[in-house]
Amino acid sequence: MSVKTSQNSFLTTTSTPPRLDMSGLSAILFGHAAFEYLNAACELGLFELLHDTGELTKPEIAAKLGLEERAGDILMLGCTALGLTVKTAEKYTNAAPITALIDDGDWQRFKDTVAFEQYIVYDGQRELTESLRRNTNVGLARFPGTGRNLYHRLGEDSRLEGVFYRYMRSWSELANQCLVEALDLTNASQLLDCGGGDAVNAIALASANPHVRITIFEMPHAAEIAKRRIAERNLSDRVLVTTGDMFEDAFPAGNDVILFAHQFVIWTLEENTTLLRKAYEALPPGGRVVIFNSMSNDSGDGPLVAALDSVYFATLPEEGGMIYSWSQHEQCLADAGFRNVQRHAWSGWTPHGVIVATK
Numbered sequence: 001m002s003v004k005t006s007q008n009s010f011l012t013t014t015s016t017p018p019r020l021d022m023s024g025l026s027a028i029l030f031g032h033a034a035f036e037y038l039n040a041a042c043e044l045g046l047f048e049l050l051h052d053t054g055e056l057t058k059p060e061i062a063a064k065l066g067l068e069e070r071a072g073d074i075l076m077l078g079c080t081a082l083g084l085t086v087k088t089a090e091k092y093t094n095a096a097p098i099t100a101l102i103d104d105g106d107w108q109r110f111k112d113t114v115a116f117e118q119y120i121v122y123d124g125q126r127e128l129t130e131s132l133r134r135n136t137n138v139g140l141a142r143f144p145g146t147g148r149n150l151y152h153r154l155g156e157d158s159r160l161e162g163v164f165y166r167y168m169r170s171w172s173e174l175a176n177q178c179l180v181e182a183l184d185l186t187n188a189s190q191l192l193d194c195g196g197g198d199a200v201n202a203i204a205l206a207s208a209n210p211h212v213r214i215t216i217f218e219m220p221h222a223a224e225i226a227k228r229r230i231a232e233r234n235l236s237d238r239v240l241v242t243t244g245d246m247f248e249d250a251f252p253a254g255n256d257v258i259l260f261a262h263q264f265v266i267w268t269l270e271e272n273t274t275l276l277r278k279a280y281e282a283l284p285p286g287g288r289v290v291i292f293n294s295m296s297n298d299s300g301d302g303p304l305v306a307a308l309d310s311v312y313f314a315t316l317p318e319e320g321g322m323i324y325s326w327s328q329h330e331q332c333l334a335d336a337g338f339r340n341v342q343r344h345a346w347s348g349w350t351p352h353g354v355i356v357a358t359k
């Protein structure tokens with residue numbers, strides 16, 4: 001689904017990169033406050049309320065959300081000034097992109113992404129300056145736990161792990177139709193989903209390709225979540241889960257396709273090339289490797305969501321990582337020996353894409 005940018009939104013992004021005026025600059029200055037309005041409106045249920053009722057006055061909104069008058073004033077001042085809600089006479093409605101997300105069934109996925117930004121990303125991003133200076137993820141120190149990276153720490157906190165994997169499922173589902181369409185598995189029999197998370201992409205691919213068997217290669221705590229999801233979808237006979245470390249352990253043998261979904265945004269380009277070389281060794285001649293994640297432009301100027309999402313990868317999960325450009329991924333593929341490299345861009349509002357290459 002493609003959501004058009006509202007002319008009322010606080011930062012209009014129809015040109016790439018946007019031309020900055022003083023209004024845009026002040027919106028960036030208070031960007032953290034803009035996000036907190038969005039998060040509060042999501043947590044309070046404002047958008048569902050307006051969608052269900054069509055339109056409401058401010059006192060009606062405050063009463064239904066259980067807010068005092070001043071709190072209702074603040075919430076609706078912010079949401080309306082940002083363009084999240086539209087005020088006509090004394091009545092408020094949702095902005096068009098929010099209505100579209102709700103009508104298209106993507107609203108919960110969007111809200112899962114908001115919760116991820118609020119509870120996983122937000123605090124660590126304060127360390128962007130130091131992360132850039134030291135070229136490493138200084139924000140990890142603000143994340144609870146002692147594990148060596150974010151993924152190890154998630155296994156130490158079931159609440160944050162839940163927020164993360166709900167988001168990861170939703171972020172994948174917002175765009176993995178692109179993966180299902182771009183990846184022709186007609187002649188494939190066995191796919192390895194390396195770092196497959198809660199199995200969201202394995203389930204989508206297995207459902208679309210009933211002859212294909214899939215193995216998810218994951219860390220132990222995520223593997224347990226994946227097993228539960230696969231069982232819920234009655235796919236345990238065709239989607240298997242094996243535990244291991246993708247850097248330390250050998251890849252399971254016998255696969256003719258290896259998928260890295262939302263993986264090559266975490267690591268340095270050198271580590272990505274190492275993993276691709278490992279995939280090359282594990283594949284038979286003619287076997288394919290698939291990269292599915294957000295991509296930035298080769299010109300290095302956007303898209304905006306890729307640029308903003310790079311702050312998370314710069315500050316939190318691991319030492320390297322960002323939303324790399326298409327051509328950076330293609331260089332890694334070439335360095336690892338792959339050929340016949342094919343790009344598949346996604347037309348949705350997320351900056352996802354798929355690259356398929358052959359051994």
Ligand SMILES: C[S@@+](CC[C@H](N)C(=O)[O-])C[C@H]1O[C@@H](n2cnc3c(N)ncnc32)[C@H](O)[C@@H]1O
Pocket residue numbers: 151168169172194195196197198200201217218219222244245246247260261262263
């Ligand atoms: C960003 S998530 C992507 C999950 C899934 N592929 C998706 O697209 O929804 C990265 C996943 O890689 C896993 N992971 C991280 N480091 C790993 C390692 N060294 N070996 C195996 N899995 C790893 C994490 O547990 C996490 O589930």
